[in-house]
Amino acid sequence: MLQQQKTSGDQTRGYNFAFLDENTKREIRRKVLKAVAIPGYQVPFASPELPIARGWGTGGIQITMSIIGPDDVLKVIDQGCDGGVNAVNIRNLLVKTTGVATTFDTTVATIVQTRHRIPEEKMRADQILVLQVPIPEPLRYVEPSEVKTREMHGEMDYSRMWVFLYENIVKWGEITIGARYPSLVNGRYLIDPSPIPRWDVPKLDNADTLYLFGAGREKRIYAVPPHTKVQPLEFDDFKFRVEDFTGHSCTRCGASHTYLNEITGGGNGQKSYACSDSSYCDKLRQARKEGTD
Amino acid sequence: MTLLESGFNKVFDTQRIYRLTLDAMARPGKIVVLPQPELYPPEGITPYTAGVAFTLLDSETSFALLPDSDLSRQYICLNSGSRAEELSRAQFVILDGRDDFPALTDLCRGDLLYPERGATLIVMVDTISEQGEGLRLTLRGPGVDGVRTLALKGLCPANMHCVQELNREFPLGVDLILTDQKGALAALPRSCAVELNVEVDC
């Protein structure tokens, strides 16, 4: 479903198109090009303040604001859901300042801005996924200093991350990192793919779509171009593993091939599961209903 | 004749040019077509090149021109706010691809800590096509599904050799945006492995 919202004089009075001034947009545009040219490398950018709090998506928003045009169709999701309060708030700001059409349908959107999920439906070459990133630095697990992590990336010295993972396995028999799984891009730069679940990491590898990552508070932009190798770190004898939903399926649509949210509801504390990708779930549910009619 | 442009829309025209440029940079060898901008640059700069320049340059950037000319420099400065800089420090270099510019070896490639400081070249050539006349490039790497070919008429091979040399030690290097006389645009980020196939003298 497409909701057309034409720019009215009232709606955009007093705002630049897409809120940001052109200087700010241009800086981000330049930095995004460099990020694409050096896949996985975190490009510093000025990241001036927005009326939305730091840590609440300003990086992703700034990228979207810098690339969006009046003919784009925008989808905004949080945890996979279009209706989450944060997604609603961000979508409102973007629509208020651009008048663009919006959609909940991943296949119809030209720009999808997301927090913590990659949509289940495979994205195409004519689409861009903009991811909101809280901590862009994968090496923060092992090193708090920006000066040191910059050097480590420069020299491609990721030994301490390997040691960290190895020590996890020795101690727990399992790697502890859930979301934010460190992955090597183009065989060169280690990235934090943002807090997407491990489920979504394989979608980055050799994709058709362009992935842009924005960390507003930390002031970094990075990118994974299409058809680029993305390898989550693993050992020969300890392979990368996605979340395990064996035996579970979505109570709304019946899917067992999607990332599921655990829902503990009702007085009896019964656990059930539902698709995290709400609009995909709606489609499957609709299809199931039509199938049985 | 005034150098100051007034027809070009700095908000919407630049956004459209940018999305096409981004698409090209993300998919090396993909040829996109820029809409003809309402720009009337002096001899030596095409309207399409000017459009790309005004999309990316402003008072926070520096540029150099090869070949240099007072008029072209004034035109770029006046309409973008960008300042002219010597070649080795310029963030953007606007280049006539037909001539041989050995000075390209001086371009900034960035460093291991800040590779993004490597320059961006906006290269003007005669024609960009997939299989047509001119210098033949075979492309592999991020953004390329398998292999891609690009044919560039009006690009001196020596310039391309220079660029390959500058890009020999990834992540250091420079990134190219190519524009032709009819508005076709393609991009070669430093991540792209470029093989030259046809040798001609310029």
Added chain:
Amino acid sequence: MGYVAVSGGSEAILKAEELVAYFRLKGDSAPLEVSQIKEQQRLAVDKVMGEGALYAPTIAALALKQAEGDNIEASFIVRAYRATQPRRYVSLPADTGEMKIIRRISGAFQDIPGGQILGPTRDYTQRLVNFSLLHEDQDSVRNFLTGLDVQMSAQLPDTFPKVVELLRREGLLVEPSDAGGGLCDITRESISFPCRRSAKLQSLARGETGAMMALAYSSIRGYGDIHPYLGELRVGTVPLRINHPGSSEPVYVDRILVTEAEIIARYDEGDKSGKPQLTLGYGLCFGHNELKAISMGILDRTLLSRSPHKAPAEDEEFVLYHIDGIESSGFVAHWKLPHYVTFQSTLDRLRRTRRLKEDEDAPAAEDKR
């Protein structure tokens, strides 16, 4: 269920906004006038200007009203507003020697040229609740003001010499080794390390008072090597001037109220072959905010440390990355956002690890039987 929240999300936000306004207005009291906040809560306004990094008293007062007195929220509003303002000029360096003083003291010296001017300070009052303020009205205010004969400008000289000049003249003061490096704008480029001096001072000048105070406190309590003295603290207005293409002379814009603190401490990290010296830690912020200026001066000094084992207040990255109130409050608060997808992933790891542990322990349990 959650998915009906597609429209529920929008509704919830609108209702929340309504409730915010309701909670602010539901009392019986008359709506606050922005002028009241500006005039009678000037220290809150000054704090918000300093942390919002925008000298705009009316906007700051309005933000405080909008934020119901939440200082960090108000600073955030000011900061976001600042980001929308066009940057037309950069002022010429302001000389605080030109300051029209309202307060000027030194801790390092008993007597200073021009004298110690206490000005408006609560430093020497006893912190007893003043219940008479419950009954303040326009009449009592008027009586007080007409009874009081305040002619500050008539009594004080126009300018006062800088105390640190005395030390400079004696050759005791060394300039910070990181002076220079040119002027950068940290809102136009993100900071990198080692930090240029102008970037460091800008970050500190817009820092959150409490964070800076805690770090400065840690240093003077012993997590660090410096023993500071307050060379001079001055509060007053300084003139701002710009170069303008329409004039051959600098153009005067206005005066702004600032607080300046110059911290003096012994400097032992210099060349050991020379004589020991003192160095300056410099603090400057918008409005009247002494705790911040002093903390800033202390931190400017502690960040000069070249010790291989840095205390937190001596670690440039640690200090400069964690004192911005807008960034820190945003990230601390962001845990309120849904994280159930990532938490699901954590649960997955945890459950598997526990299963592995159970499988490990199971044979041992068998043996026990």
